[in-house]
Amino acid sequence: xxxxxxxxxxxxxxxxxxxxxxxxxxxxxxxxxxxxxxxxxxxxxxxxxxxxxxxxxxxxxxxxxxxxxxxxxxxxxxxxxxxxxxxxxxxxxxxxxxxxxxxxxxxxxxxxxxxxxxxxxxxxxxxxxxxxxxxxxxxxxxxxxxxxxxxxxxxxxxxxxxxxxxxxxxxxxxxxxxxxxxxxxxxxxxxxxxxxxxxxxxxxxxxxxxxxxxxxxxxxxxxxxxxxxxxxxxxxxxxxxxxxxxxxxxxxxxxxxxxxxxxxxxxxxxxxxxxxxxxxxxxxxxxxxxxxxxxxxxxxxxxxxxxxxxxxxxxxxxxxxxxxxxxxxxxxxxxxxxxxxxxxxxxxxxxxxxxxxxxxxxxxxxxxxxxxxxxxxxxxxxxxxxxxxxxxxx
Amino acid sequence: xxxxxxxxxxxxxxxxxxxxxxxxxxxxxxxxxxxxxxxxxxxxxxxxxxxxxxxxxxxxxxxxxxxxxxxxxxxxxxxxxxxxxxxxxxxxxxxxxxxxxxxxxxxxxxxxxxxxxxxxxxxxxxxxxxxxxxxxxxxxxxxxxxxxxxxxxxxxxxxxxxxxxxxxxxxxxxxxxxxxxxxxxxxxxxxxxxxxxxxxxxxxxxxxxxxxxxxxxxxxxxxxxxxxxxxxxxxxxxxxxxxxxxxxxxxxxxxxxxxxxxxxxxxxxxxxxxxxxxxxxxxxxxxxxxxxxxxxxxxxxxxxxxxxxxxxxxxxxxxxxxxxxxxxxxxxxxxxxxxxxxxxxxxxxxxxxxxxxxxxxxxxxxxxxxxxxxxxxxxxxxxxxxxxxxxxxxxxxxxxxxxxxxxxxxxxxxxxxxxxxxxxxxxxxxxxxxxxxxxxxxxxxxxxxxxxxxxxxxxxxxxxxxxxxxxxxxxxxxxxxxxxxxxxxxxxxxxxxxxxxxxxxxxxxxxxxxxxxxxxxxxxxxxxxxxxxxxxxxx
Numbered sequence: 001x002x003x004x005x006x007x008x009x010x011x012x013x014x015x016x017x018x019x020x021x022x023x024x025x026x027x028x029x030x031x032x033x034x035x036x037x038x039x040x041x042x043x044x045x046x047x048x049x050x051x052x053x054x055x056x057x058x059x060x061x062x063x064x065x066x067x068x069x070x071x072x073x074x075x076x077x078x079x080x081x082x083x084x085x086x087x088x089x090x091x092x093x094x095x096x097x098x099x100x101x102x103x104x105x106x107x108x109x110x111x112x113x114x115x116x117x118x119x120x121x122x123x124x125x126x127x128x129x130x131x132x133x134x135x136x137x138x139x140x141x142x143x144x145x146x147x148x149x150x151x152x153x154x155x156x157x158x159x160x161x162x163x164x165x166x167x168x169x170x171x172x173x174x175x176x177x178x179x180x181x182x183x184x185x186x187x188x189x190x191x192x193x194x195x196x197x198x199x200x201x202x203x204x205x206x207x208x209x210x211x212x213x214x215x216x217x218x219x220x221x222x223x224x225x226x227x228x229x230x231x232x233x234x235x236x237x238x239x240x241x242x243x244x245x246x247x248x249x250x251x252x253x254x255x256x257x258x259x260x261x262x263x264x265x266x267x268x269x270x271x272x273x274x275x276x277x278x279x280x281x282x283x284x285x286x287x288x289x290x291x292x293x294x295x296x297x298x299x300x301x302x303x304x305x306x307x308x309x310x311x312x313x314x315x316x317x318x319x320x321x322x323x324x325x326x327x328x329x330x331x332x333x334x335x336x337x338x339x340x341x342x343x344x345x346x347x348x349x350x351x352x353x354x355x356x357x358x359x360x361x362x363x364x365x366x367x368x369x370x371x372x373x374x375x376x377x378x379x380x381x382x383x384x385x386x387x388x389x390x391x392x393x394x
Numbered sequence: 395x396x397x398x399x400x401x402x403x404x405x406x407x408x409x410x411x412x413x414x415x416x417x418x419x420x421x422x423x424x425x426x427x428x429x430x431x432x433x434x435x436x437x438x439x440x441x442x443x444x445x446x447x448x449x450x451x452x453x454x455x456x457x458x459x460x461x462x463x464x465x466x467x468x469x470x471x472x473x474x475x476x477x478x479x480x481x482x483x484x485x486x487x488x489x490x491x492x493x494x495x496x497x498x499x500x501x502x503x504x505x506x507x508x509x510x511x512x513x514x515x516x517x518x519x520x521x522x523x524x525x526x527x528x529x530x531x532x533x534x535x536x537x538x539x540x541x542x543x544x545x546x547x548x549x550x551x552x553x554x555x556x557x558x559x560x561x562x563x564x565x566x567x568x569x570x571x572x573x574x575x576x577x578x579x580x581x582x583x584x585x586x587x588x589x590x591x592x593x594x595x596x597x598x599x600x601x602x603x604x605x606x607x608x609x610x611x612x613x614x615x616x617x618x619x620x621x622x623x624x625x626x627x628x629x630x631x632x633x634x635x636x637x638x639x640x641x642x643x644x645x646x647x648x649x650x651x652x653x654x655x656x657x658x659x660x661x662x663x664x665x666x667x668x669x670x671x672x673x674x675x676x677x678x679x680x681x682x683x684x685x686x687x688x689x690x691x692x693x694x695x696x697x698x699x700x701x702x703x704x705x706x707x708x709x710x711x712x713x714x715x716x717x718x719x720x721x722x723x724x725x726x727x728x729x730x731x732x733x734x735x736x737x738x739x740x741x742x743x744x745x746x747x748x749x750x751x752x753x754x755x756x757x758x759x760x761x762x763x764x765x766x767x768x769x770x771x772x773x774x775x776x777x778x779x780x781x782x783x784x785x786x787x788x789x790x791x792x793x794x795x796x797x798x799x800x801x802x803x804x805x806x807x808x809x810x811x812x813x814x815x816x817x818x819x820x821x822x823x824x825x826x827x828x829x830x831x832x833x834x835x836x837x838x839x840x841x842x843x844x845x846x847x848x849x850x851x852x853x854x855x856x857x858x859x860x861x862x863x864x865x866x867x868x869x870x871x872x873x874x875x876x877x878x879x880x881x882x883x884x885x886x887x888x889x890x891x892x893x894x895x896x897x898x899x900x901x902x903x904x905x906x907x908x909x910x911x912x913x914x915x916x917x918x919x920x921x922x923x924x925x926x927x928x929x930x931x932x933x
Binding site for chain 1: 441444449451560561571574583584585586587588589732733753754755756757758759760761762763765766767770771773774777778781782785786789821822825828829831832833835836839840843847865868869872873875876877879880881883884886887888891892895896899
């Protein structure tokens with residue numbers, strides 16, 4: 001079975017059009033990056049992120065009012081995940097200079113949103129170890145010496161039930177019926193409440209770390225490109241390496257432009273996706289260039305433009321067949337992989353589309369233009385050489 | 395035929411080895427048993443298991459300042475015993491360069507003696523002369539660097555001791571970053587970071603000093619009571635009202651006038667235990683070493699009737715009148731809960747931090763999120779894998795089975811690599827596995843398309859397979875090397891989850907080189923050898 005039978009599309013002939021499209025995309029991307037800016041995630045900007053699961057549907061206005069009462073003015077509140085999960089993300093900017101202030105932000109958020117009665121602790125926000133210590137001290141089952149292992153087991157059962165089966169939020173201690181003995185439940189009723197807020201995830205990044213990570217991400221990207229340029233210049237000639245690297249720049253800028261346009265944040269995982277994309281886009285371009293190098297051996301007489309075109313057509317099946325399944329797996333990741341990986345999946349999916357395009361629409365036209373110009377200059381030189389001796393011999 | 399048989403046996407052996415890498419040898423073969431065994435082999439990162447990730451900054455200047463202050467004390471003693479006069483010896487820039495000491499008012503005839511003292515007694519310092527009978531001491535650069543690095547390593551050890559007593563399983567405590575004196579702490583399964591952070595952060599500097607005035611309700615009052623300035627060699631330190639219950643439910647900060655030098659310091663601590671005071675309130679009892687006890691005894695003997703203060707981390711915890719000579723034991727009370735008294739005793743036992751630490755970054759993944767992430771990751775992996783397998787079967791028909799076998803083996807080898815190397819699987823790592831599936835297809839596609847081309851050009855089946863593999867090999871090599879280069883850079887510059895991704899990517903690519911080239915080839919050879927002459931290849 002074939003997708004394309006003996007394809008013979010004219011890619012290089014339309015190279016000016018393709019380069020024009022590339023230029024347009026670059027302009028739009030750069031424009032968005034410069035004027036709208038690139039939204040940086042908390043990894044790079046610093047700040048506090050608290051992911052909460054609430055017992056009822058979150059009312060953003062009510063939440064904001066509570067936070068403002070606690071003195072947290074610039075909190076950003078965002079719904080998160082599937083609607084029935086009642087999850088909410090609260091972000092505080094890092095205007096604070098010290099990390100101590102950021103931590104207070106997290107505590108302030110949590111305390112503002114749940115009302116704990118005096119003297120009671122929160123069953124939805126307690127760790128396994130603290131729960132075990134409480135049970136050991138309270139000793140509801142009147143165990144004597146073997147209490148430690150038994151209460152450890154009970155504490156683990158409670159936290160496991162709460163986290164794995166109820167996503168971290170118990171609505172009442174009654175839900176534990178059948179999970180742990182009744183005496184334990186009545187002890188918990190005396191000293192605990194099940195608040196309507198459970199913390200799922202916290203990220204606090206001090207401003208110092210944010211700038212460190214920014215620097216690292218940039219260095220990593222540059223070194224990656226340098227490494228590949230060197231490798232390619234060894235395997236091919238410098239122009240091939242340069243064309244491939246320029247194509248990668250092109251892909252990265254446009255992918256970042258996509259994020260800027262739709263306003264999605266750049267996090268560490270997105271950077272990981274971009275670095276993978278660099279590898280993938282290289283692959284694509286290398287496959288075509290490999291063919292070009294092979295064809296140069298056999299089709300010496302053929303003008304460079306049509307030779308490159310033939311190479312592209314020959315590898316067309318492979319290009320589509322590779323981009324296809326990879327794109328499918330990324331689609332699965334985007335739909336089912338959860339919030340954390342969505343940025344990653346988007347970066348790679350967009351990047352693969354653009355990367356595939358740039359292999360025949362950007363890198364190859366650049367290569368052809370350069371080689372044609374070099375070929376024209378060489379034939380100019382040989383014309384002059386022929387002319388000179390003729391005169392001298394006179 | 396024989397060569398093919400050996401190849402098949404080899405591949406099966408590889409399969410078994412890597413399956414072992416994934417699941418080890420489970421105690422029982424039920425689903426739970428296999429899962430438990432797998433969990434022991436494959437380490438889950440914090441984002442899948444839940445836990446706390448912290449980056450700490452060690453304030454190395456604290457350690458430098460402490461060393462410099464000790465040097466000042468030593469210098470003063472030496473100069474007194476050598477009968478040399480001076481006007482002042484103190485830190486010249488305590489904030490920015492805490493190793494610089496300024497000596498003022500040394501007459502020129504004492505300069506050779508001063509030089510001798512410094513070279514003999516303060517070998518870590520360089521002496522330079524300044525203007526008008528003043529001199530400057532600064533730490534030798536190499537000593538300074540060593541001191542800072544030692545402070546970081548000591549901090550790591552102390553933190554490790556404290557975390558160990560908390561019973562965290564498999565904590566990671568190590569130096570972080572490149573030369574910025576930072577520590578990375580990863581505590582899997584810890585869902586209550588507040589307590590852990592307090593335990594780690596407490597410098598646990600315990601001192602006993604003489605209390606010379608107070609309590610004052612504010613700093614201004616303290617100044618006024620002493621005629622505008624503090625007496626020489628004293629400092630103001632905050633404390634809490636201990637005697638007399640709080641009036642409005644809040645404890646008030648009061649200030650005490652405390653001597654600058656300490657009679658006993660944390661280094662003289664031998665042990666610390668939680669206990670209770672006379673009113674059965676939780677307290678901490680500490681025992682001193684022999685040397686420390688002697689010094690304490692001398693101090694208390696010569697200050698009977700006066701007051702001493704127990705100072706912890708720069709805060710006055712307790713003030714008491716000295717009734718008689720005390721040799722080796724003391725007690726701290728305050729409004730502790732039982733757990734606080736236990737934590738404090740443990741922190742005192744573990745030794746003082748050489749420098750204070752601040753938190754730069756904190757990430758806590760609740761265990762519920764971790765469990766969800768695993769579930770989502772595995773689901774996606776299966777969906778993606780199924781989609782790709784179906785596609786290959788549909789497009790390449792018979793040879794599609796070949797590619798699918800290679801692909802499944804690829805994933806098994808990849809996971810087995812993770813199990814053997816003890817590398818951590820993170821959520822981006824799962825994404826890396828999924829990506830490997832997609833990109834692994836690429837190698838097979840390159841080979842198969844080549845084979846199709848050769849067949850279309852009229853070659854025989856076996857020759858087409860030969861040429862297909864030979865021609866595609868270089869391209870496969872090129873593409874894999876470039877992606878491995880970018881993954882290696884990700885590994886060097888990344889932390890935690892991103893590193894997990896780089897590792898799975900590299901392992902996946904290496905595994906892919908093996909399966910796409912060797913395994914697929916072996917399967918093809920076997921298929922070809924069973925074909926009659928002229929029979930077509932299902933591709």
